[in-house]
Structure formats: C-alpha cells, structure tokens
Amino acid sequence: MQIFGKTPEQEPLSRHDGVQEYPTITTLSESPLTPNVLWVGTDDGNVQVTRDGGKTWKNVAPKVPGVQRELT
Numbered sequence: 001m002q003i004f005g006k007t008p009e010q011e012p013l014s015r016h017d018g019v020q021e022y023p024t025i026t027t028l029s030e031s032p033l034t035p036n037v038l039w040v041g042t043d044d045g046n047v048q049v050t051r052d053g054g055k056t057w058k059n060v061a062p063k064v065p066g067v068q069r070e071l072t
Contacts, residue, residue: 024042024043025040025041025042026041026042026043027039027040027041028040034051035053036050036051036052036053037049037050037051038050038053038054045061045067046059046061047059047060047061047064047067048060
C-alpha cells in the first residue's frame with residue numbers, strides 16, 4: 001500500500017494515517033516557581049518547554065547538556 005506515492009517501511013495502523021512512529025511524552029514537569037512553565041521529554045529525544053501554559057512550545061534539547069540528539 002502506498003501513501004502519497006511512497007510505500008511505508010512499517011505497517012501503518014490505518015490506510016491513510018501515514019504515521020509509522022508514535023512519539024510519546026515520557027516525562028512531564030511543572031515549574032514549582034513559575035506558573036505556566038512546563039517541560040516535557042519525549043521518547044524521540046526531544047526536550048520541549050512552554051512558558052505560556054502550552055500555547056507555544058520550543059525544542060531545547062540541543063541546549064541541554066547530556067541530551068543526545070535523535071539518530072536518523
């Protein structure tokens with residue numbers, strides 16, 4: 001089965017989902033001092049932070065010492 005003209009490397013869950021991997025938040029932490037600041041870590045190696053209660057997010061993994069970048 002092809003999706004957008006390409007054959008997926010893995011079996012998709014449904015015919016038109018196009019998603020082969022399902023990144024998951026594995027860690028969630030609230031700032032104990034600053035309201036609306038949340039940090040999340042994901043199983044694909046990203047560290048995301050929001051300072052506005054989740055309206056916008058920024059990947060800060062490259063700036064956090066000891067966090068390895070995802071291998072592609």
